[in-house]
Amino acid sequence: MQVVRSHQSHRSFSSSSGSVSASPTLPLYRSAPELEVRLEDFESFAIDRLRVLKGISDGLSRGKKPDEMEKLVNELWKTNMRHQDSSQVLNKDIISHFVLRLVYCRTEELRKWFLSMESALFRHRFRNQTAEAQRAIMEEFDLPCKAVSNAEFESLKEKLGQVARSIGHNLSLSTTDAIYYKVPFEEVPELVTGRKVFINQGYAYVAMNQVVSLVATIFRSLLSKALILTNRKWATSIREQEQHRLTPIVEALCSSYLGPDFSQPKEYGEISLKDIDQVAKSSFPLCMRHLFEKLREDHHLKHAGRMQLGLFLKGVGLNVDDSLAFWREEFSKKVGLEKFEKEYAYNIRHNYGKEGKKTDYTPYSCQKIILSTPGVGDHHGCPYRHFGEENLRAALSRMGVNSRAMEDVMGKVRNRDYQLACTLTFEALHAAPCDAGINHPNQYFSDSQRLLKAKKDSST
Amino acid sequence: MTRQGAYKESDDMLIDEPKLPQQGQIAALPNEFNPSYLKIYYSKLFPHADLYRWMSYGNDGKHPACDSSYLGRREFSYTLDNDIFVRYNTFNSATELENSIKDKCPLKIDIGPIYNLNPAHRNAYAGDNVLTPVERELIFDIDMSDYDDVRYCCSGADVCLNCWPLMTVAVKVIDTSLRDDFGFRHILWVYSGRRGVHCWVCDRKARRLSNEQRAAVADYFRVYKGNENNYKKVSLMGQVLHPFLARSYTEVLKEYFETKLLTSQNLLSSEERYEKILEMIPDQSIASELRGKWQESRRSSSAKEDINIVRWEQLKQLLQKHKAQGVRRCVEEIVFTYTYPRLDMEVSKHMNHLLKAPFCVHPKTGRVCVPINPNNCEEFDPTTVPTLIQLLEELNREGLRSDVEGEWNKTSLANAIKLFRSSFLQPLLKICKEEMESSYNAKLQQSKNLLSW
Numbered sequence A: 001m002q003v004v005r006s007h008q009s010h011r012s013f014s015s016s017s018g019s020v021s022a023s024p025t026l027p028l029y030r031s032a033p034e035l036e037v038r039l040e041d042f043e044s045f046a047i048d049r050l051r052v053l054k055g056i057s058d059g060l061s062r063g064k065k066p067d068e069m070e071k072l073v074n075e076l077w078k079t080n081m082r083h084q085d086s087s088q089v090l091n092k093d094i095i096s097h098f099v100l101r102l103v104y105c106r107t108e109e110l111r112k113w114f115l116s117m118e119s120a121l122f123r124h125r126f127r128n129q130t131a132e133a134q135r136a137i138m139e140e141f142d143l144p145c146k147a148v149s150n151a152e153f154e155s156l157k158e159k160l161g162q163v164a165r166s167i168g169h170n171l172s173l174s175t176t177d178a179i180y181y182k183v184p185f186e187e188v189p190e191l192v193t194g195r196k197v198f199i200n201q202g203y204a205y206v207a208m209n210q211v212v213s214l215v216a217t218i219f220r221s222l223l224s225k226a227l228i229l230t231n232r233k234w235a236t237s238i239r240e241q242e243q244h245r246l247t248p249i250v251e252a253l254c255s256s257y258l259g260p261d262f263s264q265p266k267e268y269g270e271i272s273l274k275d276i277d278q279v280a281k282s283s284f285p286l287c288m289r290h291l292f293e294k295l296r297e298d299h300h301l302k303h304a305g306r307m308q309l310g311l312f313l314k315g316v317g318l319n320v321d322d323s324l325a326f327w328r329e330e331f332s333k334k335v336g337l338e339k340f341e342k343e344y345a346y347n348i349r350h351n352y353g354k355e356g357k358k359t360d361y362t363p364y365s366c367q368k369i370i371l372s373t374p375g376v377g378d379h380h381g382c383p384y385r386h387f388g389e390e391n392l393r394a395a396l397s398r399m400g401v402n403s404r405a406m407e408d409v410m411g412k413v414r415n416r417d418y419q420l421a422c423t424l425t426f427e428a429l430h431a432a433p434c435d436a437g438i439n440h441p442n443q444y445f446s447d448s449q450r451l452l453k454a455k456k457d458s459s460t
Numbered sequence B: 001m002t003r004q005g006a007y008k009e010s011d012d013m014l015i016d017e018p019k020l021p022q023q024g025q026i027a028a029l030p031n032e033f034n035p036s037y038l039k040i041y042y043s044k045l046f047p048h049a050d051l052y053r054w055m056s057y058g059n060d061g062k063h064p065a066c067d068s069s070y071l072g073r074r075e076f077s078y079t080l081d082n083d084i085f086v087r088y089n090t091f092n093s094a095t096e097l098e099n100s101i102k103d104k105c106p107l108k109i110d111i112g113p114i115y116n117l118n119p120a121h122r123n124a125y126a127g128d129n130v131l132t133p134v135e136r137e138l139i140f141d142i143d144m145s146d147y148d149d150v151r152y153c154c155s156g157a158d159v160c161l162n163c164w165p166l167m168t169v170a171v172k173v174i175d176t177s178l179r180d181d182f183g184f185r186h187i188l189w190v191y192s193g194r195r196g197v198h199c200w201v202c203d204r205k206a207r208r209l210s211n212e213q214r215a216a217v218a219d220y221f222r223v224y225k226g227n228e229n230n231y232k233k234v235s236l237m238g239q240v241l242h243p244f245l246a247r248s249y250t251e252v253l254k255e256y257f258e259t260k261l262l263t264s265q266n267l268l269s270s271e272e273r274y275e276k277i278l279e280m281i282p283d284q285s286i287a288s289e290l291r292g293k294w295q296e297s298r299r300s301s302s303a304k305e306d307i308n309i310v311r312w313e314q315l316k317q318l319l320q321k322h323k324a325q326g327v328r329r330c331v332e333e334i335v336f337t338y339t340y341p342r343l344d345m346e347v348s349k350h351m352n353h354l355l356k357a358p359f360c361v362h363p364k365t366g367r368v369c370v371p372i373n374p375n376n377c378e379e380f381d382p383t384t385v386p387t388l389i390q391l392l393e394e395l396n397r398e399g400l401r402s403d404v405e406g407e408w409n410k411t412s413l414a415n416a417i418k419l420f421r422s423s424f425l426q427p428l429l430k431i432c433k434e435e436m437e438s439s440y441n442a443k444l445q446q447s448k449n450l451l452s453w
Helices: A039-061 A066-080 A086-104 A108-127 A131-140 A150-166 A189-193 A208-241 A246-253 A273-283 A286-298 A303-316 A320-335 A337-351 A366-371 A389-399 A403-414 A418-430 A441-459 B009-016 B023-028 B035-045 B048-056 B094-104 B119-124 B144-150 B165-181 B211-220 B243-264 B271-278 B284-296 B307-320 B330-339 B345-349 B374-379 B388-398 B413-451
Strands: A002-004 A036-038 A180-184 A198-200 A203-207 B074-080 B084-089 B108-115 B133-135 B138-143 B187-191 B196-201
Touching (some): A039 A066, A086 A108, A086 A246, A150 A198, A150 A203, A189 B211, A208 A246, A273 A320, A273 A441, A286 A303, A286 A441, B084 B119, B138 B144, B187 B374, B243 B330, B271 B284, B284 B307, B307 B330
Antiparallel strands (some): A180 A203, B108 B133, B187 B196
């Protein structure tokens, strides 16, 4: 792949060698394409694909059923992987995949995640290919499957039905279920092993959904090997060579937060100081509630906590004057007015872009908060990650989470799905679903306010 | 091993050298296994040439396409006197093989895999894992002691005609599946000499299966998952049985259970025994009902009908019309538990697993490991398999008569060797030659095509 600056001419080949031989719409990503890519496209294509993968990840963590996932994947793909030039759609697909390989090859955990999501994506897309394309892909993967002729199917229908029922797949009369492939039994040991196929004269008769599994498994193992190689190449040469161009983009990509950044709340002054205590109880996520309570209790917060809470409040709509008043009220109880003005006020104004280089800082996303490392005396970070189980339970029950939801939340915590835990908390407290999941404390806040407002409006 | 020509004094001496026990003495020392008897066995009876021809798989040097290194890459191991175990014996010709066995007189000969290189040279190469198996028959080992929890006539090493049908069932079920389902044709079943059977699948495809593929086949056959802590050792899930299990049940298991094992093992005649079966019924009320019925009538009402059969009918009656499938399925689960083959998974899964060669003599029983014909395995009787002493006696009696086939043809070993040749070796070698011929011709054609432009 050749990355070029935008002012250079954008030449691209209509098909890329090695990746498209099998199916016209589903590349197998066997080898890096010979394409030229604009630098902006390098990043934006990858971000679009990342949205798809993160959407899949979210859907899977929430335990969505296969048909729901099917819909979700289709929607995600349609929404994000479009291109105004239809001939470029396939290139975007391929380029975005290879860029993300660079991003996600670098640690074991990243590789595992990427592997799972790309495999899931592949599995869904494979299902929706035409029979011909599927056969071409199977051939590419050295799976010598032959479609079972109608005549043979009829003669074996009963036995095939028995096998399907014996493993709990009800053979309906839909057309996809009647598609079987014949393959030498030694090619599919994983299916022979559990008696999941009908075997006759050395051939295993594989149902369509089993074929998908096989193909996905091969895809996964090929990608896994490729990622290891990519990592090696990255570490030994690419990262160094590209340190001024692609490397910073690649390194930023995997921790990118992809939602709105809440840096410009729609209306400042939406939240007034006198409401703040009440609003904290009803609509703050646990991380901010905790910081807020500690601030009220100790009349002090360390720097990281001030940043996390302060920027959150900015995102919530607290203007700079109200913010100063708020912090002053608390801090002056501990350090006195003068010290506050001297040492703390400046920073607060800095956060609003009123001082120094005047950057308007954006409130932290969940991802960023989860990755922080609170130490002794700190109260920032993500409680779902950083609190011990007992403390977390206590904090949640103070918020009003009932015991059943509590167990679900703790389950997610144990699984390290912190954002999901927060989402479940939100859902339990507001008695309403949060389908998009919590990705940002300010999102929690605005969703919460919206729901409460709607409830108030409907009841009056 | 043919003894042609006039009888000589020295010949007589050779046979008589180690003293064979007289007729009366046999009763006193039933199966005395004497290494010197083994020497005679290897010298006159053991089918060296047949073993060589089998192991060569057609690579006997008579065809240009023969691989001269083939035999030499096969491992043979010997168990010698004093428990000495020698691995990685290899041979490059029929004579080498024969002379080695006659010379070393192993108590047991094991056959290993064919390696990528001659194992005798394994230390000449640097690095670990330089020796890798590349071909090996697909093998199965079924041992009667794995059925101890479902047979009452014997236990451990013993075997009798009441429990031997379990082996018959195993041969029938596995053999049918290997042929009909997996498409294999060259299958050798061998009596293990004491309490079980071995199976050698020798098709080319089978020899080239990877460990993973072997494990898959072994697992396809696996049903019994018992251990001490689980009283329910067979669990047949799913709305219906997989066609392989269904066929095994209707064609073999049901019949053997109901007409043979139920009565020969008295599976329901005593409380201790029927409790084990009642334990497997998930519906407590049915189990209690049966228990109650059986505790009352300790004898069957009609003297003609066997009590086991009567009780089994009663059990089936209650279970088969139950509305829950899990309960109805229990009937099959019981039958599977008491009859379905129990394979040793480890033997089949690994290419480098050693297995005893056919025609060895079992040191504890003196019996020869003879082939079993799967087509009439129900007639196989382990108690009449020729023993070493019996064979030597027969040799003694027939001693002076010469036989063009070999000494073995004068003994009870004749049938075993003939069966080995006709039902297994000859068809196998024929196919090997054909495959060699056709691949050779294909290569010739290829090179002709390359040259012909």
